[in-house]
Amino acid sequence: MFVRFPKDTASISWTNHIKNKMAFYGLSESKIKSILSYPKRKEEGIAPDTFASMKRNDKKNRKEEIWVMYIDKKNKMKVSTLKKRSKILMISAWRYPGVSKVGAQIPIPEDMLSELGGFFKLPEESLL
Secondary structure, eight states, X not given: OOOOOOXXXXXXXXXHHHHHHHHHHTOOHXXXXXXXXXXXXXXXXXXXXXXXXXXXXXXXXXXXXXXXXXXXXXXXXXXXXXXGOOOEEEEEEEXXXXXXXXXXXXXXXXXXXXXXXXXXXXXXXXXX
C-alpha cells in the first residue's frame, strides 16, 4: 500500500513519528486534519504543553477512537483557542479500540509511550 506523507505548511508541521504512525494505523492527512478541526473531545496530553483530540470511528462490529497528540506553539495552555489556527506541531496519532472515559488519562498504547519518552520527559506514573 502506498502512503502519501503530509508536507509542512504555514499552519501545521509534522514529525516523523506521526508520519510513521499514520502509515502503521492507515490514517490519512485529511483524517488527522478533520480530527484537529472538529474533535469530539479535547484533553491535555501526557507530555508538557501537549493536547490530544479524539474523534469516534465506529464501524458496525467495532467501536474505536482515533486520537491525535499535538503542540499548539502559540497558545500552549488553552485548548479552546485552537480555532485561531496558529502554528501546530503534530506529534502522534493512534487508534484506541473501545470507548475511553471522559476526563480520565488519555489511553496511549504502551509501545507508543516508550517511543514518546524520548521526545519528552514524561511523568513516572504514565510509563507504568
